[in-house]
Amino acid sequence: KNQVEQSPQSLIILEGKNCTLQCNYTVSPFSNLRWYKQDTGRGPVSLTIMTFSENTKSNGRYTATLDADTKQSSLHITASQLSDSASYICVVSETGSYQLTFGKGTKLSVIP
Amino acid sequence: KAGVTQTPRYLIKTRGQQVTLSCSPISGHRSVSWYQQTPGQGLQFLFEYFSETQRNKGNFPGRFSGRQFSNSRSEMNVSTLELGDSALYLCASSWRQGDMNTEAFFGQGTRLTVV
Numbered sequence: 001k002n003q004v005e006q007s008p009q010s011l012i013i014l015e016g017k018n019c020t021l022q023c024n025y026t027v028s029p030f031s032n033l034r035w036y037k038q039d040t041g042r043g044p045v046s047l048t049i050m051t052f053s054e055n056t057k058s059n060g061r062y063t064a065t066l067d068a069d070t071k072q073s074s075l076h077i078t079a080s081q082l083s084d085s086a087s088y089i090c091v092v093s094e095t096g097s098y099q100l101t102f103g104k105g106t107k108l109s110v111i112p
Numbered sequence: 113k114a115g116v117t118q119t120p121r122y123l124i125k126t127r128g129q130q131v132t133l134s135c136s137p138i139s140g141h142r143s144v145s146w147y148q149q150t151p152g153q154g155l156q157f158l159f160e161y162f163s164e165t166q167r168n169k170g171n172f173p174g175r176f177s178g179r180q181f182s183n184s185r186s187e188m189n190v191s192t193l194e195l196g197d198s199a200l201y202l203c204a205s206s207w208r209q210g211d212m213n214t215e216a217f218f219g220q221g222t223r224l225t226v227v
Contacts, residue, residue, distance in 0.1 A: 036218075043116070043202050043218035044155075089155065100216075102147075104154035 002027040004092050006103035013110055017080055021106045023073040023090030031095040035064050035075050038087045038105070047075070047088075080110045114139065116205050116219035124225045130191040133222045137184050137205030143167075144186040145216070146178060149200040161186050162208070193226045200224075 004025045013019050025033070032051045036044035048057045048064040050073070057064050061078045077084055087105040094101070117136040125131050137144050145168075146158040157170035161180035178188040184205075190197055200223050204216040 041200070041221070041223070043118075043204075043220045045218070046215055049215060100157065102155040102157075 002092070002094060002101045004090055004101050004103035006088075006090050006106050008106060009104075010107040011109070013080055013108070015080060015082055015110050015112050019077050019080060019108065021075045021077075021088050021090075021108070023075070023103055025071050025073070025090070025092045025101070025103075027071075027092040027094050027101050029095040030068060030071075031093045033064075033066055033073050034091040034093075034100075035062070035073075036089045036091060038089060040086070044089055077108075080108075082110050082112065084108060085110045116203060116217050118201075118203055118219035118222050120222060121220065122223045122225075124227060125193050126227055127193055127195060129193050130189065131193060131224060133188045133190075133201055133203075133224070135186045135188070135203035135205070135219060137186070137203075138217055141205035141207050141217075142184050143206045143208060143214075144180060144184065145204045145206075146186070146188050147202045147204065148172070149202055149221070150198075155202070158188070190224075195226050198224060198226045 007022045034049045035047040038044040047059050047062050050057050050066045052068050063076045066073045087107050089105040090103040091100050119134045143162045145160040147155045149155045160168040164180045175191045180186045200221045202221045204218045206214045206216045
């Protein structure tokens with residue numbers, strides 16, 4: 001069964017600090033991996049999408065890495081801001097299917 | 113370019129009733145997928161429509177159904193509502209089904225509360 005596991009479940013950091021969120025998956029055959037940011041009560045917004053051949057992708061202060069061999073991805077947030085407080089969801093898609101497998105997310109709280 | 117629009121934003125229904133939610137995809141997008149999001153289960157795939165045809169279906173009971181119109185707008189219906197159906201229902205649109213690298217854009221969601 002395809003699974004996506006995210007850690008930690010929740011995280012509290014001080015404004016200005018960096019943090020790294022983890023995503024492990026068992027989805028096979030792998031097509032791509034996406035990170036979404038979801039503010040409370042809103043729809044998810046895409047941060048990055050990476051295919052098998054991509055190791056790193058950046059979007060401003062967000063940098064995602066992918067190790068397709070170990071089936072692991074991370075999302076690094078640099079110089080966090082209060083507006084980064086949200087849930088971050090890792091999503092993996094399987095080749096040949098439109099269905100996406102979602103992680104349960106990491107809830108990040110950035111405090112002043 | 114307008115984003116994905118879901119209506120209504122909030123709904124309160126009683127057990128046993130039925131409900132219809134609406135999703136208007138981004139102009140030009142022909143694929144619409146529906147998801148249920150609850151605190152315990154996270155996001156779960158309901159079904160996907162492309163060119164008015166259901167292409168994929170998640171593991172939900174038959175009380176959950178949907179359809180897509182010729183203008184790509186989609187509706188989702190839940191009959192005989194249960195308390196456990198309380199959730200945020202999200203739809204996502206993309207340009208074409210089957211292209212896994214196509215970006216999916218989510219709407220703001222409809223918050224359904226069943227009492």
